[in-house]
Amino acid sequence: MDVSRIWAKDYYKLPGAYFPHSAYPVDMTMNPYPVPHWGWEVCETPWAVQGLWWHYLYSADTTFLRNRAYTPIKEAVQFLAAYMKRPEAHGGERWKDNKYHIFPTIPPELYALRPGFKYNYDCNIDLTLTKFIFKAFNEMVGILNTQKTDASLLKDVKDILAHFPDYPTAPSEKYGKVLVSVPGEHDKVVYNVPIALATVFPGEDHGLHSNNATMELLKNTYHNQQNEGGNDLVFINLQAARLGLLDIERFKRHVNYSLLPNGTATDMVMQVHGRYSDNTKYDYMGAMGIWFENFALPVVINECLMQSYNGAIRLFPNWNKTDAQFFNLRAAGAFLVSATLQKSMVNNVTITSEKGGRLRIFSPWGKKGNIKRTNSSEKIKDDLIEIDTRAGETIVLQP
The missing domain is CATH 2.60.40.1180 (Golgi alpha-mannosidase II)
Known part of the structure; x- marks a missing residue:
């Protein structure tokens, strides 16, 4: 929290906390990854505190919510609201609308900074995670009865949600309209992180509860989305389960393909046309140690069951x-x-x-x-x- 507050205050001149790209399980005195590019992934701030809300959501532990989760969630929301209300992110010649934008930002594992900030605003995963944590904050305030203390921030959040950017889409000749990672992107991008369906997971804005038109868009996106094999073993299959589209036998083959001799699962190369070529060693990530997100494999089956x-x-x-x-x-x-x-x-x-x-x-x-x-x-x-x-x-x- 200390490092995140300092970075928000000293680098961005904004309130709240901006959570860093990398963090270590010891007291930190500096942001260890301040480099623009991945250090500018705005999605990481709401993502860092999302698990705190999930912990409350699945435990209904109000003591935890009050003593452990409230402050990090609130300070993430303070930063995000202030970031979206900056003059550079609202109105003017750049935007020509009344919406509050997330600008600048970096889509995870894609593009970095581009001339004119092309592909550096309103990334799908930024939007969905920001919306998630804004809604969680609204609910948290009601549960903890902090409406008076948080009145000003609640007002900002309500205003931003009422003028929130749309999720970026692109036309696909084969599938029709599909979700993409960032405005202006075409439909044939090969992703490392499966961002196109981030609204399903981790954003949880979409899923089996969505209306028919949205489900059609999500299904089109699922069939269109291409992933090269990085960070996707749990991620993309959980997205599919959340849409009722997961082929469990195919998932089992994906897991088997990714297994190492010690029983853990690495990230195996799945296809070219992204960062990889036909000469890329298909298991090169297996030598890098444990990809700990893959310890979450059981959740894919759990979510097929319930x-x-x-x-x-x-x-x-x-x-x-x-x-x-x-x-x-x-x-x-x-x-x-x-x-x-x-x-x-x-x-x-x-x-x-x-x-x-x-x-x-x-x-x-x-x-x-x-x-x-x-x-x-x-x-x-x-x-x-x-x-x-x-x-x-x-x-x-x-x-």
């Missing part, structure tokens, strides 16, 4: 007809969920509420089923079941 990122639980949202069973997967809202899929029928659905709160879960059987609670039983009346729960309560859904 999703809850937007507060509504979906069972088996990306699964085929194969029998499956899971126990106590953690859902947003601090719910532990178990379910079985046998002969294409979902059953044995139990949900334990750790902290109480409102349970929202899509019925696997439409309106044909029962809700069993400790002292009551009732029919399922809607496709989306909504129940106010008590801490420690277990609810059983039956077909």
Whole structure:
């Protein structure tokens, strides 16, 4: 936090905290990667604190939210709001609109700084992560009852969200309109980080909850998106699972291709036309040590079995007809969920509420089923079941 505050204040002359590109697990006295290019990736500030909100979202731990998460999230939001409200990022001859822009910035692993700042504004991943943390801040303020203290910042956030840039798109001859990483980009870019679908993950603005027109755009983008094999083993497959498009057998082949003799998974080269050529050694990243993001491989399967990122639980949202069973997967809202899929029928659905709160879960059987609670039983009346729960309560859904 100290280094991030200093960098925001001394380099940008802005309030809050700008989180650095690199950080070490020791007390730091300077920004270790101040170089423009990757040091100017604005997305890293909301990304650095996103996990703090996720921790609260899935645990409902308000003590953690107040004592550990509130300050870093607030100071990231302070910086981002001030950055987007700078005169250089709003109005004038450059923009000719009433929107607040993220400028300048760098798309991760792409382009660096360009003449005239081409490709250096409103990057897809900057926009989606900034929107994510702005919305999280709004919700956090309500939970912690800090509306008076944070009134000025809340006003700025509300104003920016009301004048927020659109996600960049490009026409594809094969797939129609698709999302791309940055305005002005064409549709055939080969990415290292799968930025085109960052609105699905990690941004969580889009997914199975999206309307039909947006889902069409997301599906077009998924089929169009090309990745060279860097930083994508979990990333791109989780995006697919969040859209219900993941081919699990193909995912297993991707994992197998990426395995090292010690059982960890590296990032293997997948294709050329990005940074790699036909002469690039396909496993050259395997000699660089552990790619720790790949320890998250189980989450891809978890999210095929259950999703809850937007507060509504979906069972088996990306699964085929194969029998499956899971126990106590953690859902947003601090719910532990178990379910079985046998002969294409979902059953044995139990949900334990750790902290109480409102349970929202899509019925696997439409309106044909029962809700069993400790002292009551009732029919399922809607496709989306909504129940106010008590801490420690277990609810059983039956077909």
